Amino acid sequence: MSIVTARRISQVFFAVAFLWFCVVSTLGNLPWQLRGWPVNWLLELDPLVGIATLLSTRTLYAGLLWGLVTVALTLVLGRVFCGWICPFGAMHQFLGYLGRRRKKLAVQLEANRFRPAQAIKYYILAFFLTAAILLPGDWLSSGSLLTGLLDPLPLVHRSVNLIALPLADRAGLGLSPLPRWYEGAWLIGAVFLAAVFLNLRVPRFYCRFVCPLGALLGVLSRFALWRIGRTEEGCTDCRLCERNCEGACAPAGRIRISECVMCLNCLEDCRHDAVTYRTRPSDAGEHLLPDLSRRGFIVSAVSGVMAAPVMRLGGATGPNWNPGLIRPPGALPEEAFLARCVKCGQCMRVCPTNVIHPAGFEAGLEGLWTPKLSFRAGTSGCQHTCIACGNLCPTAAIRPIRPDERLGRNSFSGRGPIRIGTAFVDRGRCLPWAMDRPCIVCQENCPVSPKAIFTREVFNTVRTSAPLNVKSADRGRLWLTSDTLEPGRISTGDYYALLPGGLRLRITANTAAALDLERPLPGPEACTPGSPVSVQVRLQQPYVDPKQCIGCGVCEHECPVLGLRAIRVTAENESRNPHHRMVL
Amino acid sequence: MPADEALSRREFLERAAKAGAGLAAAAAIAYATHDPAGPAPAAAEPPAAALPDFSIPGQGKKMCIAHGSERTRTVQLALQALGGIETFVRKGDRVLLKVNAAFASPPMLSATTHPDIVAELTRLCLKAGAASVAVTDNPINDPASCFALTGIGQAGRSAGAEVILPEERYFKPMTVKGAQLIRNWPVLMAPLAGVTKLIGIAPVKDHHRSGASMVMKNWYGLLGGRRNIFHQDIQTIIAELAGMVKPTLVVLDGTATMMTNGPTGGSLADLKETRTLIVGTDQVAVDAFGATLLGKTAADLPFIAKAEALGAGTADFRLLSPVEVSA
Structure with missing residues (x-):
């Protein structure tokens, strides 16, 4: 051979x-x-x-x-x-x-x-x-x-x-x-x-x-x-x-x-x-050696020495850090991270939920193709029990952590879980906050216990095309003077009739001019003809408890407001950088 | 040809013929591909369809409440009390187990169907002569992680079942007759192809939005697409799912009930030992009983009345005279 x-x-x-x-x-x-x-x-x-x-x-x-x-x-x-x-x-x-x-x-x-x-x-x-x-x-x-x-x-x-x-x-x-x-x-x-x-x-x-x-x-x-x-x-x-x-x-x-x-x-x-x-x-x-000009070599070397300080003048590793840049769990503080990441994409390849993506210029020029999390593109958020990326990283830019460290259990219980960011509800886009629609998919999917997303119940009076007044009441059925309701529209189990005197009963069915209530009215005096009725929707409005939130982004991934999500994670409170701590 | 030389007649004819052929070809392509109307609006809804009815004619509505902490044992006892697995699964049947594998969380947290039940039911079905047993779900978290971490994948495979992870091509848009919500919506159809018996297996869990997640809510896992949109009308979607799916059997696992922080749980503190497992043919009745394990009543869960109104079952489980057994 x-x-x-x-x-x-x-x-x-x-x-x-x-x-x-x-x-x-x-x-x-x-x-x-x-x-x-x-x-x-x-x-x-x-x-x-x-x-x-x-x-x-x-x-x-x-x-x-x-x-x-x-x-x-x-x-x-x-x-x-x-x-x-x-x-x-x-x-x-x-x-x-x-x-x-x-x-x-x-x-x-x-x-x-x-x-x-x-x-x-x-x-x-x-x-x-x-x-x-x-x-x-x-x-x-x-x-x-x-x-x-x-x-x-x-x-x-x-x-x-x-x-x-x-x-x-x-x-x-x-x-x-x-x-x-x-x-x-x-x-x-x-x-x-x-x-x-x-x-x-x-x-x-x-x-x-x-x-x-x-x-x-x-x-x-x-x-x-x-x-x-x-x-x-x-x-x-x-x-x-x-x-x-x-x-x-x-x-x-x-x-x-x-x-x-x-x-x-x-x-x-x-x-x-x-x-x-x-x-x-x-x-x-x-x-034996390449023909390098002394001048060329000096230009390269001086440019190199100047590169990091000049790139960092923008403050991306300091006070001007990008909150949209979520690093994988176990990632080192930004400067140490940039000193190690070789942009090989191993973390992005192994990530089971495809949530780790190559950065563009979110992390500056030097952060090109370094890993960042995108909760929209993945198949889920960052699964909070998963430690795959750090264990594959060839340079420990993402440290090889164990599940106990990620979850803050056993010997790590004193430090708490690794946070990669914090979720924020965008009340202008969130359905129960802005649109009078029940939802709380984020709360349902929040994987930590107790859940970082909790809700407060409110009853909001819904728009009707005309004021509603009682015509007559017959046990559990309420006839209205107008016939402007959309049949079945408020029969979902989330709507309530607010009666005079503050009594609130769940609507189980509706026609254009009548409401069926969950139980019979206590007596005719509760609902005299002509008295006003309002239809209310029961809303559970989501809140984030920053003490529980680890920034996994499952909520952002699952949010049904698909374009710009109504709950979004930013790097606030990420544990890798103590300077990003947000709450006491 | 030099620039000053005149074109000969032959050359002119040759060129004219080539130009003509080119023009003809262009005209032919244009004619063949001309689309005067432009793109049509989005495709209309598929015609209303129904899933096959997997219930067993003549078996009627039965249910058994088995008490005990050993799931393998309580599944066996409950099935025996209902006449044995042979009553439901015959030789040559192709059985699909629809589990709840929604989250990538370990079995001890009871956020997902317990692998012991999957293994035991697979074993019993195969023993009764089933030609095949498959296990599927369209989870919320990453499917591969979910089936691995819940132990369902391993349990199913080692007992002899095929574990089907959802892929995009397995979903077909479907419109359920009379449904308000399930219209032109992707449904996990491929695993149902050729199936003759369908068994739903779900744990009893707290669910902040709907009140409870049990066997009817478990059919959510047959939906694809951005199904979260249905949370805006969760009571109706659960009822419609119950109307869409007519299972052979349902198994509701209340060995440990997730009382708080559902449906994900995440801590043993969220669980309460309730040592109960229900097997039945009437999913509405089974869920109505399940509500009691959460300290609720059927009236607290509007989807139960809605499902009954759609003809999916009986809200008053006592009418079925459930059999109670203890391990």
């Missing part, structure tokens, strides 16, 4: 593993569902996730230690992660191959020549890493983790989780019983498709020009013990070694070690055995 075949097998293996991990990130205990599959493994192998969060938090969370394996591989063998492991790289390689196959040699050589613009990715990396650094001092606040925007592993997870799988589901894959929605999916889809289709222009476009992980591994690969090179003897300068060169690293000339993705196509394509993979440098010489 040739080494190139081995590489292809490896790429297929990791691509299939990646897709499988995305599929099984489904809550449940069937074999194909989440039950111990290492679904974060590829994200953890991505050392950019580890290094960037190390810079922004000064810690390396749990499984991110796997990044060391990739670092070690790169230090010894070069960028094998790019050429052998990265599922996004495999997609690019396949598309790039489709784009250039059956083309003339000259066209293929042109496609795979080294371009100076390949330095761009290093500037991107420098910007991201300096933005992530947690600097001392209050005004700078903590670092902002932007790597996830372009880091290939989070990008490809996000794209498959939030675009490919929901579309496949609609086409009949059947991962979730109800179709999934993701707000702002178009932008994620557009970035993904652009990255994929640019391969038809230049193979591995993303890897060569954009990928910050490729840049990081490129810098590390300068120390690689074994590298690609060529010998002087045997080489005819035919340049066939560059025909299928994935990294555009110019193996025929002075090879650019930092660009080589270890595809090893050159080894196979050389007909004179002049290309080698060995410890000795290439006979034609090497560029």
